[in-house]
Each structure stands twice: as structure tokens, then as C-alpha cells.
Amino acid sequence: MIATSHILTQLTNRLQSGPFSIGQISVTPASDGRVELRHQDDGGRPGGELESFTDPCAARGIAQYDAEGEYRPLKGSPNLKAGWRLDLAGPEEVRIALDIFYPAALAVWAADCGGRLRVVPLSQTLERQTGMYRYARTISPEGARELTRRQCLTGCSRRPIWSELPVHEMGTSGDALPLLCPEACSFFVAEARLVAKAEFEAKATAAPGPAA
Amino acid sequence: MxxxxxxxxxxxxxxxxxxxxxxxxxxxxxxxxxxxxxxxxxxxxxxxxxxxxxxxxxxxxxxxxxxxxxxxxxxxxxxxxxxxxxxxxxxxxxxxxxxxxxxxxxxxxGIHTSMTRLLAGRARELAPDIPVQETALIIVGHGTGLNAKSTEAIRVQVDRLEALGLGYGQILDAYMEEAPFIADWDQLTPLPNVLVVPFFIADGLHSYQDIPVLLGIESAPTAAASQRDVFRQNPVHLRGRSLWYSRSIGTxxxxxxxxxxxxxxxxxxxxxx
The missing domain is CATH 3.40.50.1400 (Rossmann fold)
Known part of the structure; x- marks a missing residue:
């Protein structure tokens, strides 16, 4: 049997309590039950100046490329393009759109609200890697912290609650729905492998060679 | 179902x-x-x-x-x-x-038996009006000496296509990085018409950029599939044959x-x- 949709219930309740933001998006419920999504940078612009959509799946076309036309594989990247608005029929359509803009964000948020979210430490994520990514586990603690600052704190809107860095204030302004990251993603693991390799090569270069 | x-x-x-x-x-x-x-x-x-x-x-x-x-x-x-x-x-x-x-x-x-039906349908749609007995159907995959499973799935499909009795003059498997090489497609068959269907899940770098170069349709890899279209050129007259190139079967x-x-x-x- 399917359980009652906790995710949709949580989202409906949040919409009933007024406007909120998620990542770079402003979500504004209207009195007639419709909900508008737009980029937060377009906050003060008249709706007529923005490209309007009523299909929540239009989010896919918006989220796929940045303003320069570059592919955005990491949807948490803080480079969502502006200039659009989604005029949606209600919570179901809002969920579809937000699942595209920030995949799994609502599900993770609902799990957190329900006390079901499992935070996975970085060491555990790296330890289970195999194949070419096995090497990522050799990254130094400082290398991992620096990578987290660069890749996660600067390069992603999600809050890496798996990190030992003080990230618990990120994205917690009054009307923000948190974008929680409970586990280092494959983008991080791939970068960790490169950092670990660079660290190894730097050590090999610094170490004195065998005597001739 | x-x-x-x-x-x-x-x-x-x-x-x-x-x-x-x-x-x-x-x-x-x-x-x-x-x-x-x-x-x-x-x-x-x-x-x-x-x-x-x-x-x-x-x-x-x-x-x-x-x-x-x-x-x-x-x-x-x-x-x-x-x-x-x-x-x-x-x-x-x-x-x-x-x-x-x-x-x-x-x-x-990819390993389901009904993939064979898809491949047969894709080949028919690619060139519906050509005489099949004068046509070679080539199913192309990546291939790598490191993993036998990489080619096994395609050989199985070729056997199943043969068993359907579709009438093609030849049905062959070929690979990017393992013999028989897709780059040698004109050496693999003497038939005048050649259909090439990539056995990939998406129109990724291999099917859209690498294989067209190996076939000789393109001289160098270029943009991604959604940004251009090599498939509308069918058929291409190349190396004395007529060549039809399909999108990946997974699409x-x-x-x-x-x-x-x-x-x-x-x-x-x-x-x-």
C-alpha cells in the first residue's frame, strides 16, 4: 500500500503558511490556490516581463543550461538562469517543478521533518567507492575541508550537513525551505579523487628520490 | 504486461x-x-x-x-x-x-528479449523501402577487451535478429574498440546498403560523436546530439555504398x-x- 504522501502534505502546509524561498527560487502562493515560482533575482519585476509557463515540466528546459548556455549537471549550482515564471495549479505541480529544479530536495526535507533523515559521514561515503573512485578515500582531511568549501559552500546551494564544517546556518533565513545535502554526492567524490591524486603527486615530487 | x-x-x-x-x-x-x-x-x-x-x-x-x-x-x-x-x-x-x-x-x-523487437523495428523505420536481401544490418556497441559482457549482449541480439528471419542479406555485430571494428564497416560486408544501429542507451558522446567519425560521416567530433543532427542526412553515400545511421536504440x-x-x-x- 502507498502511504499518505508526507512530502505533498508537508509542501501543502508550507504553501498555506505563505511565500518561501528554496535555493534561488521564490515560491509565492496566491489566494486562488495557484502558485508562482520565479528566480529570486526577478523578485521585483512585473510578471509580464518574464517568460511565463503553466506546465511544471517547463522547469526542465529552464534548469538544464545556465544564462551562458552551459550545461548544468549539478542542479544545486547557484547559477540558475533568471527571466522566467511558472504559474502553477497547486501543490502537486509545485512538487513536479521543484523536483526538477532541485532533485530530491523536497523528499529529503520531508524526511528531515519526519526525523527519518540519515546523515552519512564523508569517510563512510568515500570508503565504499570502488573502481577508479576508490582512490578518493586517500584525500587528506584538510584537502576534504578545502574541497567542501570550494565545491559545496561556494559551488552549490545545498547545505552539506554531512560535513564537519560549520554549515548549519546556511540557507536558514526566516522564509527559506532548507536545501539539505545528507551525503557527499558523486560530483564531490569525483573531485575528491582528483584532489587525492594531486596530493599524492605533490608528495612524490617533494620526496627525495633514491640515491644514485 | x-x-x-x-x-x-x-x-x-x-x-x-x-x-x-x-x-x-x-x-x-x-x-x-x-x-x-x-x-x-x-x-x-x-x-x-x-x-x-x-x-x-x-x-x-x-x-x-x-x-x-x-x-x-x-x-x-x-x-x-x-x-x-x-x-x-x-x-x-x-x-x-x-x-x-x-x-x-x-x-x-538491454538484456531483455524484447530489445530484439525494438532493433528490428528501428532498422525497418530507418530505411523502409530498400530491398532487405541487398542490405546489411550492423548493430554497433562499445566493446572493450576488459569486459566480455560488453560484447555478449550485442552478439545475443544479432543471433536473435537472425532467428526472426527478417530477410537481411547480413546481420552483423561491430564495435568501437574491439574487432570487428565499426571503422571497417565497408570491409565487413559486400552489400550495397548498410544500416547501422548503435546499441547504446542514449545519444551520448559515443553514438553521436565517435561513431559518425569512425563511419566516415563526420571528419571530427562536434557538438552534442541535441545541438545538431547527423541523422537527417540518411542515406549517406560513402565508400561506394549507401549508409543509414540510426539514433541509439535506447532513445x-x-x-x-x-x-x-x-x-x-x-x-x-x-x-x-
Missing amino acids: NDLARLADSALLLLGHGSTENPDSSAPTLAHADEIRRRGIFAEVQCAFWKEEPGFSISDYLFESETIYAVPNFISEGYFTREVIPRELGLEGPSTRRNGKVIHYCDPV DPSLVDVILDQVHDFQSAAAAA
């Missing part, structure tokens, strides 16, 4: 590779999920990816159904279907029970039925056990 009603309370998780470089890699998986969602067969339909979001390991949170069918949208058995996905999803076997839910892990789409809308077939087969096998 004979058991659609039984799936109305279940969820479908489609698992794809995805790409950090090519936006077309995940497109077929997302499109197939959209179509299955539109048909209303499952209570929930979601995708997860190795190289895109959401990642495999957090797919647990996506569902509220108690029963989840996980189908790898991969072309063959191998490292991803046998090691990466089970590890990232925390699977313990064909069916994994935890936290009041059960995840049924189905076979990858075929009928792949939706193969995904559903894998779920159905899992149900049948579980019932028989």
Missing part, C-alpha cells in the same frame, strides 16, 4: 548513468519516466543517476510506496548493474526489505515497454519461486 493493476500501489525507480558533460545522456531515461508516469501505471515514478541528481544513494527518500521496482536503464549487465547500483542502493539481493519497504531489483533493460519511445517488461518478468519469476 498482465499485472498492471497490481502495480498501482507500487513505485518505479529508473536508474540511469547520466553525465556531467552531455545533457543528452539522461534525456531518454527522463523521457521514459515521463511516459510511464503519464500512463498512470505506478503510484510513483522517479529517476536516479550515477552522474546527475538525484544520486542513487538518496533514492530511498523519493518514495512513499511500500513496494519499489528498481530498473537499471543500462544496456548490459556489468560493473554498474552488479556492483555500483547494489552498493549505492544498499541492496542485499533480488529483493531487499528495510524500513517497512521492499525494493525489487530488476534486470537491466526509442518503445523502450518504455521494455522497462515494463522487466518489471513484469521480475513479478513472474518471484511468483514462480
Whole structure:
């Protein structure tokens, strides 16, 4: 049997309590039950100046490329393009759109609200890697912290609650729905492998060679 | 599918590779999920990816159904279907029970017998009016000396296509990095018409950039599939032959039925056990 949709219930309740933001998006419920999504940078612009959509799946076309036309594989990247608005029929359509803009964000948020979210430490994520990514586990603690600052704190809107860095204030302004990251993603693991390799090569270069 | 009603309370998780470089890699998986969602067969339909979001390991949170069918949208058995996905999803076997839910892990789409029907249909649509007895159908894959499974799936399909008695003068397998090489396509057959169908899940870098160069259609790799279209040039007259080049088999809308077939087969096998 399917359980009652906790995710949709949580989202409906949040919409009933007024406007909120998620990542770079402003979500504004209207009195007639419709909900508008737009980029937060377009906050003060008249709706007529923005490209309007009523299909929540239009989010896919918006989220796929940045303003320069570059592919955005990491949807948490803080480079969502502006200039659009989604005029949606209600919570179901809002969920579809937000699942595209920030995949799994609502599900993770609902799990957190329900006390079901499992935070996975970085060491555990790296330890289970195999194949070419096995090497990522050799990254130094400082290398991992620096990578987290660069890749996660600067390069992603999600809050890496798996990190030992003080990230618990990120994205917690009054009307923000948190974008929680409970586990280092494959983008991080791939970068960790490169950092670990660079660290190894730097050590090999610094170490004195065998005597001739 | 004979058991659609039984799936109305279940969820479908489609698992794809995805790409950090090519936006077309995940497109077929997302499109197939959209179509299955539109048909209303499952209570929930979601995708997860190795190289895109959401990642495999957090797919647990996506569902509220108690029963989840996980189908790898991969072309063959191998490292991803046998090691990466089970590890990232925390699977313990064909069916994994935890936290009041059960995840049924189905076979990858590419090894289902109904893929043969798709290949035959794709070849027919590619060049419907040519005499098949004067035509060679080449199914092309990646191939690598490191993994025999890489070519096995394609050889099986070629055998099954032969068994259908479609009338083609020849049906052959060929590979990018292993003999018989697709670059030698004109040496593999003396027939005047050649159909080439890539056995890949998406129009990624291999099917859209690498193979056209190996065939001689393009001189150098260029932009991604969604940004240009090599497939509208069919047929290309090259090396004294007429050559038709298809999109990857995984982009075929009928792949939706193969995904559903894998779920159905899992149900049948579980019932028989």
C-alpha cells in the first residue's frame, strides 16, 4: 500500500503558511490556490516581463543550461538562469517543478521533518567507492575541508550537513525551505579523487628520490 | 504486461548513468519516466543517476510506496548493474526489505528479449523501402577487451535478429574498440546498403560523436546530439555504398515497454519461486 504522501502534505502546509524561498527560487502562493515560482533575482519585476509557463515540466528546459548556455549537471549550482515564471495549479505541480529544479530536495526535507533523515559521514561515503573512485578515500582531511568549501559552500546551494564544517546556518533565513545535502554526492567524490591524486603527486615530487 | 493493476500501489525507480558533460545522456531515461508516469501505471515514478541528481544513494527518500521496482536503464549487465547500483542502493539481493519497504531489483533493460523487437523495428523505420536481401544490418556497441559482457549482449541480439528471419542479406555485430571494428564497416560486408544501429542507451558522446567519425560521416567530433543532427542526412553515400545511421536504440519511445517488461518478468519469476 502507498502511504499518505508526507512530502505533498508537508509542501501543502508550507504553501498555506505563505511565500518561501528554496535555493534561488521564490515560491509565492496566491489566494486562488495557484502558485508562482520565479528566480529570486526577478523578485521585483512585473510578471509580464518574464517568460511565463503553466506546465511544471517547463522547469526542465529552464534548469538544464545556465544564462551562458552551459550545461548544468549539478542542479544545486547557484547559477540558475533568471527571466522566467511558472504559474502553477497547486501543490502537486509545485512538487513536479521543484523536483526538477532541485532533485530530491523536497523528499529529503520531508524526511528531515519526519526525523527519518540519515546523515552519512564523508569517510563512510568515500570508503565504499570502488573502481577508479576508490582512490578518493586517500584525500587528506584538510584537502576534504578545502574541497567542501570550494565545491559545496561556494559551488552549490545545498547545505552539506554531512560535513564537519560549520554549515548549519546556511540557507536558514526566516522564509527559506532548507536545501539539505545528507551525503557527499558523486560530483564531490569525483573531485575528491582528483584532489587525492594531486596530493599524492605533490608528495612524490617533494620526496627525495633514491640515491644514485 | 498482465499485472498492471497490481502495480498501482507500487513505485518505479529508473536508474540511469547520466553525465556531467552531455545533457543528452539522461534525456531518454527522463523521457521514459515521463511516459510511464503519464500512463498512470505506478503510484510513483522517479529517476536516479550515477552522474546527475538525484544520486542513487538518496533514492530511498523519493518514495512513499511500500513496494519499489528498481530498473537499471543500462544496456548490459556489468560493473554498474552488479556492483555500483547494489552498493549505492544498499541492496542485499533480488529483493531487499528495510524500513517497512521492499525494493525489487530488476534486470537491466538491454538484456531483455524484447530489445530484439525494438532493433528490428528501428532498422525497418530507418530505411523502409530498400530491398532487405541487398542490405546489411550492423548493430554497433562499445566493446572493450576488459569486459566480455560488453560484447555478449550485442552478439545475443544479432543471433536473435537472425532467428526472426527478417530477410537481411547480413546481420552483423561491430564495435568501437574491439574487432570487428565499426571503422571497417565497408570491409565487413559486400552489400550495397548498410544500416547501422548503435546499441547504446542514449545519444551520448559515443553514438553521436565517435561513431559518425569512425563511419566516415563526420571528419571530427562536434557538438552534442541535441545541438545538431547527423541523422537527417540518411542515406549517406560513402565508400561506394549507401549508409543509414540510426539514433541509439535506447532513445526509442518503445523502450518504455521494455522497462515494463522487466518489471513484469521480475513479478513472474518471484511468483514462480
